[in-house]
Amino acid sequence: EPEVTQTPSHQVTQMGQEVILRCVPISNHLYFYWYRQILGQKVEFLVSFYNNEISEKSEIFDDQFSVERPDGSNFTLKIRSTKLEDSAMYFCALGRLTDTQYFGPGTRLTVL
Amino acid sequence: GESVGLHLPTLSVQEGDNSIINCAYSNSASDYFIWYKQESGKGPQFIIDIRSNMDKRQGQRVTVLLNKTVKHLSLQIAATQPGDSAVYFCAESGSGGSNYKLTFGKGTLLTVNP
Numbered sequence: 001e002p003e004v005t006q007t008p009s010h011q012v013t014q015m016g017q018e019v020i021l022r023c024v025p026i027s028n029h030l031y032f033y034w035y036r037q038i039l040g041q042k043v044e045f046l047v048s049f050y051n052n053e054i055s056e057k058s059e060i061f062d063d064q065f066s067v068e069r070p071d072g073s074n075f076t077l078k079i080r081s082t083k084l085e086d087s088a089m090y091f092c093a094l095g096r097l098t099d100t101q102y103f104g105p106g107t108r109l110t111v112l
Numbered sequence: 113g114e115s116v117g118l119h120l121p122t123l124s125v126q127e128g129d130n131s132i133i134n135c136a137y138s139n140s141a142s143d144y145f146i147w148y149k150q151e152s153g154k155g156p157q158f159i160i161d162i163r164s165n166m167d168k169r170q171g172q173r174v175t176v177l178l179n180k181t182v183k184h185l186s187l188q189i190a191a192t193q194p195g196d197s198a199v200y201f202c203a204e205s206g207s208g209g210s211n212y213k214l215t216f217g218k219g220t221l222l223t224v225n226p
Binding site for chain 1: 146148154155156157158161201203212213214215216217218219
């Protein structure tokens, strides 16, 4: 199973502030994903990223969100102006040429 | 529209018993299904997967059954252990192109009593 780390493990921010969540894959992957999970709810797809561009995004992934791989290694999710309802666990997931996706430990985002 | 849901939100079993967790899906185009285990404060952990051209797949102590006729998926855990206590999610992926996003069900909380 591929390894992936996410930083920070917990981020507390004020409403309206920008946050950047990072995903660091340990091994090479082709497909990158961000999902989120609001407390007590199911995991929801946000965006998929392949070949350095977004391949699909959900309705949740509006103009406040962006993703990139700035150095070809780290995979980041940026929320430009956080809202209270952005509070959730954010998971990075990785995939290769199969459909199996492996999830990171997550970043807990708390917006005050 | 597509959706994945679970019949039972909670399941409590005795250590050593077999557990069965069920999942229903509505998208007949789904061709790939995964079961994940999520412990408190952690990310979903891959357990087992199955493609739509199969109806059964076995792993270590786990078996996934797929019934495409009624769009039903189940996860069987043999000789359930306290360490199996977690929330279990089924997820499905539709077919075609780069559409590999996973659609998750609501989750079933499995509690194993010693």
